Amino acid sequence: MANHKSALKRIRRNEAVRLRNRYQHKTTRNAIKKLRGTEDKKEAETLFPSVVSMIDKLAKKNVIHANKAANLKSSLAKHIATLA
Template identity: 85%
Template sequence: MANHKSALKRIRSNEAKRLRNRYQHKTTRNAVKRFRELTDKKEAETLFPTVVSMLDKLAKKNVIHANKAANLKSSLAKHVATL
């Protein structure tokens, strides 16, 4: 058990951050999945910046690695190009 007031606060804030990161990560994964299922090029082009923005935010907060975000963005851009 924590012995300091600051340690208790750290436990609370870490849990809040963990839940927020988990929610954002799952939401982004679902968005990527939905994006990959798109067959309409016009719709994909409008959704692409939103998904890329979500990935960039996760990478900036170190929820996912920057290279993983780059790889995902690259593959999604290829998906748009092939439509």
């Protein structure tokens, strides 16, 4: 167990950050699934900027790796391009 006051504060803060990261990561994954599931090109094009923004925010906070973010954005862009 932590002996210092600052260590106890850090434990509390780490838990709060962990939960926030988990929530944002799950929300982004659901948005990606929704985008991949759409068959309508117009709807997909309107969703795309918000999903890309979410992915970029996760990469900026190191929740996901920058290369994974780039791969996700690329694959989503390809998916939208194939829609008719």
